Amino acid sequence: MSIFKKLVTAIRGGAREIGEAVVDTNAIRILEQEIVDQENAIAKAKDALTGVMADESKTARQINAIKDRIGEHEGYATQALEKGDEALALEVAEKIAEYENELAEMQPVLDSYKASVQSLKDQIRKAEKCIQENKRELSVVKTTESVQKARVSVNSSLSSGVSKSSAARESLNRIKERQQRTEDKIKASEELNAENTDAALKSKLEAAGIGKTKSQASDILARLKK
Amino acid sequence: MSLKELAIQLSGYIQDGYSLDVLPIQENGNGEISVLQITVEGFDELPIFVTSTDEQILCVTNLFQKEEVKQELLDDLNDTLLQLSVNVPLSSLGKIDGQYVLFGAMSVNTLLDNIAHELVVQSENALEALEALEEFLN
Numbered sequence: 001m002s003i004f005k006k007l008v009t010a011i012r013g014g015a016r017e018i019g020e021a022v023v024d025t026n027a028i029r030i031l032e033q034e035i036v037d038q039e040n041a042i043a044k045a046k047d048a049l050t051g052v053m054a055d056e057s058k059t060a061r062q063i064n065a066i067k068d069r070i071g072e073h074e075g076y077a078t079q080a081l082e083k084g085d086e087a088l089a090l091e092v093a094e095k096i097a098e099y100e101n102e103l104a105e106m107q108p109v110l111d112s113y114k115a116s117v118q119s120l121k122d123q124i125r126k127a128e129k130c131i132q133e134n135k136r137e138l139s140v141v142k143t144t145e146s147v148q149k150a151r152v153s154v155n156s157s158l159s160s161g162v163s164k165s166s167a168a169r170e171s172l173n174r175i176k177e178r179q180q181r182t183e184d185k186i187k188a189s190e191e192l193n194a195e196n197t198d199a200a201l202k203s204k205l206e207a208a209g210i211g212k213t214k215s216q217a218s219d220i221l222a223r224l225k226k
Numbered sequence: 227m228s229l230k231e232l233a234i235q236l237s238g239y240i241q242d243g244y245s246l247d248v249l250p251i252q253e254n255g256n257g258e259i260s261v262l263q264i265t266v267e268g269f270d271e272l273p274i275f276v277t278s279t280d281e282q283i284l285c286v287t288n289l290f291q292k293e294e295v296k297q298e299l300l301d302d303l304n305d306t307l308l309q310l311s312v313n314v315p316l317s318s319l320g321k322i323d324g325q326y327v328l329f330g331a332m333s334v335n336t337l338l339d340n341i342a343h344e345l346v347v348q349s350e351n352a353l354e355a356l357e358a359l360e361e362f363l364n
Contacts, residue, residue: 142279143331149260150275150286151322168290169363171271172356178268 003140031138038127038134045127049120056113063106070099227334229259229278232341236264241342244268244349266349272356274345278334285330285345287352292324294363303362310355316344317351328352 001009073096080089205211227235229250237248249263262276264285275286295303307326311319317330330348332341 139279139281143282143284146277146279146282146284147286147322149277150284151325168294168356169360172353172360174271175269175353176357178270182268 003137007140007144028138028141031134031141035131035134035138038131042124042127042131045120045124049117049124052113052116052120056110056117059106059110059113063103063110066099066103066106070096070103073099227278227283227338229262229276232276232278232283233259233262235338236262236342236345239338239342241339242346244346246342246345264345266346269349269353272349272352274348276345281334282331283334283336283341285332285348286322287328287348289319289326289328289352289356289359290363292326295326296362296364299362303359306359306362310358314351314355316347319355328355 073092077089077092077096080086080092202211233248233250236246239246244267247265247267249265250259251261251263252259260277264274264276266274272287275288277284277286292300307319314328317328320327320329328348328351330344332344336344
């Protein structure tokens with residue numbers, strides 16, 4: 001059964017601990033071991049592949065050389081026939097037959113090398129697919145485990161005296177209150193700053209004798225004396 | 227990046243104007259850190275639980291429990307969440323057992339800056355999601 005299917009079954013079955021249904025340390029170990037095994041298999045197959053590919057190209061080169069020699073000797077035979085030297089032509093023809101026999105022996109060897117290259121490549125591709133599949137499954141399992149860990153600590157931290165039925169609303173209210181307080185504080189300090197600048201300006205104006213000036217006793221006396 | 231390394235580097239990190247607070251949680255007795263509880267400044271009630279595998283880092287924020295939902299609106303909520311999930315940047319909506327969550331996953335090769343950015347975005351998303359879904363809650 002795929003991991004996803006297992007998860008869905010666990011969820012639909014109302015499993016209290018969904019993680020436990022899927023996260024099985026033994027299963028994780030098996031998956032990890034399979035990945036390692038397949039990676040080893042791939043490494044071996046690649047070694048074999050390079051060997052076989054070398055043999056394949058060596059054989060192909062030999063076959064081409066023989067074909068060249070056959071062509072060459074066919075030319076010699078034709079020339080001998082043209083000169084009417086039947087005996088020589090026959091000798092050459094025997095040589096050609098030898099080469100052709102050699103060729104007939106080598107061709108199946110080359111074919112078998114080609115076949116094993118193909119089969120090794122198929123094996124490697126299959127193992128790579130398998131690894132990919134296992135890795136994906138493993139990461140679903142590990143994520144589930146991770147979720148489980150998060151949930152466990154969540155539950156222990158939640159039991160800190162907040163009533164369960166309205167925890168979210170209370171959190172929301174507390175955060176909003178705090179944000180409001182911060183905003184108020186910022187506003188208050190802005191206002192305070194503004195006032196300070198106002199006051200500073202006022203005192204400067206006063207010093208310059210502009211605006212509402214403070215009544216001085218001497219001024220009052222001077223007024224009374226009039 | 228291992229969780230331990232992540233904890234060291236993210237602790238006190240300032241991203242997009244928010245500072246990050248990291249609390250490593252050792253679940254089993256062998257001293258191995260299995261989860262990080264990360265709080266983005268100002269979002270103390272919506273901590274993000276971070277776990278990791280060989281491949282990915284998973285960040286989970288709890289939104290609410292199934293019991294907190296107005297039962298008559300449950301189907302409606304589930305439908306809304308499925309549709310909403312596609313539109314939320316960098317995070318998805320989901321459920322772990324009876325817990326509705328907001329989560330994000332990223333490659334373990336993600337740059338620290340981007341991880342931090344995603345954590346901040348996730349906190350903001352979580353708050354906005356809660357605000358938007360408030361009418362479904364008790």
